[in-house]
Every structure is written in structure tokens, then in C-alpha cells.
Amino acid sequence: DAKTTQPNSMESNEEEPVHLPCNHSTISGTDYIHWYRQLPSQGPEYVIHGLTSNVNNRMASLAIAEDRKSSTLILHRATLRDAAVYYCILSPTGNQFYFGTGTSLTVIP
Amino acid sequence: GAVVSQHPSWVICKSGTSVKIECRSLDFQATTMFWYRQFPKQSLMLMATSNEGSKATYEQGVEKDKFLINHASLTLSTLTVTSAHPEDSSFYICSAREPRQGGRETQYFGPGTRLLVL
Numbered sequence: 001d002a003k004t005t006q007p008n009s010m011e012s013n014e015e016e017p018v019h020l021p022c023n024h025s026t027i028s029g030t031d032y033i034h035w036y037r038q039l040p041s042q043g044p045e046y047v048i049h050g051l052t053s054n055v056n057n058r059m060a061s062l063a064i065a066e067d068r069k070s071s072t073l074i075l076h077r078a079t080l081r082d083a084a085v086y087y088c089i090l091s092p093t094g095n096q097f098y099f100g101t102g103t104s105l106t107v108i109p
Numbered sequence: 110g111a112v113v114s115q116h117p118s119w120v121i122c123k124s125g126t127s128v129k130i131e132c133r134s135l136d137f138q139a140t141t142m143f144w145y146r147q148f149p150k151q152s153l154m155l156m157a158t159s160n161e162g163s164k165a166t167y168e169q170g171v172e173k174d175k176f177l178i179n180h181a182s183l184t185l186s187t188l189t190v191t192s193a194h195p196e197d198s199s200f201y202i203c204s205a206r207e208p209r210q211g212g213r214e215t216q217y218f219g220p221g222t223r224l225l226v227l
Contacts, residue, residue: 032213032215034215034216036218038153041200041221042220042221043113043115043202043204043218043219043220043221044153044202044204044218045218046215046216046217046218049213049215051213087152093213094141094206094214096143096155096158097143097153097155097204097216098155099145099152099153099154100152101152102152
């Protein structure tokens with residue numbers, strides 16, 4: 001399974017944009033890039049996923065590098081409710097997810 | 110997004126007893142569900158893949174006789190922790206794969222079940 005590398009922790013000021021990076025240099029052509037976030041004592045929440053093109057939804061944007069070896073989750077305006085652990089996961093469609101350690105995001109009021 | 114529920118949300122049991130956890134996809138049919146375990150301050154660890162109408166596939170190191178999985182319908186998978194011991198105390202989370210066209214499938218997760226074995 002292709003591995004991902006994320007910073008252990010990041011901080012952001014409230015109402016500012018946040019760029020959460022993920023490196024995945026061994027990604028294969030069939031791997032989708034999935035992002036989830038998890039609050040304490042809750043199940044992970046789906047954020048966004050994509051294959052090659054950048055993706056936008058109401059929660060976030062996903063920017064995928066042209067060579068697909070890295071991606072960035074963009075939260076356009078951080079709120080206190082965005083404080084969570086963010087996981088970047090690679091998986092061919094329909095396959096299992098293997099979670100890494102993720103990035104713990106702290107939002108500063 | 111799609112909704113996945115789990116029941117119970119928390120359970121306390123005595124050592125040696127068995128505990129059943131239910132995972133339901135509420136607004137879609139899921140031929141495949143997954144079970145994870147998460148210890149404090151750690152990431153989620155995949156335990157097994159549950160396929161409707163067939164045997165579950167367990168990850169390496171997960172005892173299939175201890176963690177019984179049944180996926181009898183397209184909306185329900187159950188995980189039974191048999192002869193539970195204190196070291197089985199953990200946060201158990203299920204997910205369901207939502208089928209989509211064009212290969213854009215993804216998973217939706219339940220809220221988790223906190224198990225404490227005394």
C-alpha cells in the first residue's frame with residue numbers, strides 16, 4: 001500500500017486559510033487520494049477525495065500536484081470547529097483504507 | 110453525505126463475556142463494510158473487511174475466532190468480540206463503502222463504539 005507523509009501538527013488562526021500537505025511519492029495510477037478528519041471520540045468524517053484533477057466541495061478544496069506525488073487540502077476559512085486530526089489516505093477505488101498518523105490541526109481564536 | 114450508524118455507542122462488560130456491535134448504513138446499500146480499532150492517542154487500525162453474503166477478510170494479526178464478523182444484509186454488519194478481556198478495551202469504528210459510478214467510491218464511517226472490559 002502506498003504510504004503518505006503528513007506533518008504531525010499544524011496551527012492556524014481562526015478565519016484564515018489552512019493548507020494541509022500530504023506527500024505520497026509512491027502513489028500508483030489507480031490510487032485515489034482521500035481526506036478525512038476526526039474529532040476526539042468520534043468516527044472519521046469524509047472531507048474530500050480525488051484522482052488527478054483538483055476538487056472542490058462545500059467543506060474544502062483538494063489540490064493535486066501534476067505528478068500526483070503530493071496533494072494539499074485547503075480549508076478556505078478555518079473555524080474552531082475545524083480543529084481535528086486530518087488524515088490523507090491513498091486507496092484504489094473500493095479498496096481498504098490504511099490510516100497513517102495524520103495531522104493534528106489547532107485553530108487559534 | 111451518507112450516514113452510517115453504530116450501536117451501542119458505548120458498552121461496559123465483564124471479562125470473559127461476549128459483546129456484539131452493530132453497524133448500519135442508513136441511506137445506501139453497502140456490499141462492503143470495514144471494521145477498525147483505535148487505541149488512545151493512536152490512529153485507526155483496519156481489522157477486517159466485511160462482504161455481504163460471504164466470509165470476512167481479516168488483516169494480519171487479527172484473530173478471526175475472537176472477532177466474529179457477520180454481514181447478513183446490504184445494510185448491516187456486526188462485530189462480536191468473544192470472550193472479551195481488558196486488552197480488548199478500545200474504540201471500535203465501522204465504515205461502509207458507498208457505491209458510486211465512475212470509480213469515485215468512498216467510505217463513510219460510523220460514530221464508533223467505546224468498549225470497556227472490566
